[in-house]
Amino acid sequence: MPTTNTIVHGVVLLNYVGSIGYDLLYVRVPPEAIRFNTYGGRMKFLTFWDMLLQGLFFSICLLNDIVGTNEPNPKNTPIIRKVKDTLFASLAFPLSMFVGLTFWGLYAVDRELVFPKVLDKYFPVWLNHVMHTNIMIFVFIEMIMNFRSYPKRKTGISILAAFMACYLVWIHIIHHYSGIWVYPVLEVLNLPLRIVFFAALLVLIVFMYLLGEGLNNILWSNQIKAVKSNKAKKRH
Template sequence: MTNGLALATYASVLLFELYSFHENAQLKNRLDPDKINDRFKALSRFGMHFFTIWNFGVQTLFLCTAVLDELLQILTPKTKLQKSIQYVRHVTFSTIVFPCTLLVVTVFWTIWHIDRELIFPKALDDFYPAWLNHTMHTFILVPLVIEVAFSQTVDKYHVLERSLLGLLAFAGTYQTIYFFIYIRHGIWLYPIYGVLNWMQRIVFVLIKVIACTLYHYVGVALLTRNKTRPEPQKLL
C-alpha cells in the first residue's frame, strides 16, 4: 500500500471512529429521562468505565498516530520525529490495541450468543443503536486488519516482547477500577459478573488475562514477521 492510500484509509477509519465516539457520548442527552430504564442509567453513569470504551479510546489514539506517521512518511520520511511517531504507533498497537480489541470482540460475541442478557441486555436495544453496538464490538477489527496487512514489519523485537508488561498493567488497572465500582456502588457493569460467585469471577478474569496474553504474542509475531530475533553479542 502506498503512503497516500494508507493515509487516506487510516484517516477515513479515524474519522468514523471519532464520529462514533461523539454519538456514543451524546446518547444520554437525546433521550427522554422518564423513558430510560435502570440498566441504561447505569450504563450512562459509568459509561467511561466499560472496557469496550477504554479499548475504543486507545484504538482511536492509535489511529491518530498512524495517520500522523503516514503523513510524516510522505512529508519528512526517516526523520527523528517520524521514527519516534512510528515507534509509538507500533508499541501502542502491540501492547494494547491488538490484544484488547480481539479480547473485546471474542468475549462480547461469545457471551452474546450464549445469553445476551449476560453482556448486553435486550432492553438496551431501545436506547443504544445497533450500528453503534457493532462499531464498538465488530468494526474495531478493521484497524487491526489494515495495520497487520499493510504496516511495515517491525525490527524492535525485544521492545515489543517486553510490551506484555504494559498490557498487564493496563488490564490490571482496569480490573481494579471495575471491582472498586462494585464495592463502592454495588453495580456490576457487565451483568455476567452478577450471576457468578467470587471463585467463578476470579476464574473468568484469569481466562481473559490468558487470552489477552496469547493475543499479544500473536500480534507481536505478525508485526515482526520476516524479522529474526537478533543474535546475542558474543563476549570477547
C-alpha cells in the same frame, strides 16, 4: 497528494471520532438500564476504553503518515513510529481482539450477560458493530498494510498487563461505590469463580498478544529478517 495509508487512517479515525461523539451526544439510556447510569458512566466499560484507545492509535498512525515514516527499515526510526509500533503490539491489536471476541462470544451464549435486549431500543445496531466488530477489522487492515517492529515480548506483555490491571481495579472501585458489577456475568459468579474467570481472561488477552506477534512474523518475515540483519551490521 494523500497516500493510501493517509486515506485509510483518516477514514478509520473519523469512524471512531464520529461514533464516540454520537454515543456521547445522542445515546440516552433510561435509569432502569442501571449499568449505564451508575458510578463511572461510559468509562466503566472496557469497550469504551478500547474505543478511546483505538482513536488515539489511529491518530498516531495519521501523524506518522505525515511526519514519520512507514518504511519497514528506515535509517533513523522517528519517535512517532516507535510509539505507533509499540502501541499497536501491546494494546491496539490484543485489546481490540479481546473486546470483540469476548463480547460476541458471551453474546452468543446469553446476550443478557453483556448486552441486555432492553438496550436495543436505545443503542443503534451500527454503533454496536463499530464498538465490537469494526475494531477487529481495522486492526487487521493495519496489520496487513504496514510493517511494524514488535517490542521485546516482556515489554509488550508488561504494558498490556498493566493496562488490564488498571481496568480490573477500576471495576472493583465501581462495585465498591455502586454495589453493582459492570457486567452481569460477574453477578452470577461467586468469588472463586470470578477469580478463575479473570485468570482465564488474562490468559486469553496474552494469547491475543502472541497471536498478533505471530501474524506479524508470518506476514512480514522478509522485512523482519532485513531489520535484524541491519541491526547486526550496526553492532559490528
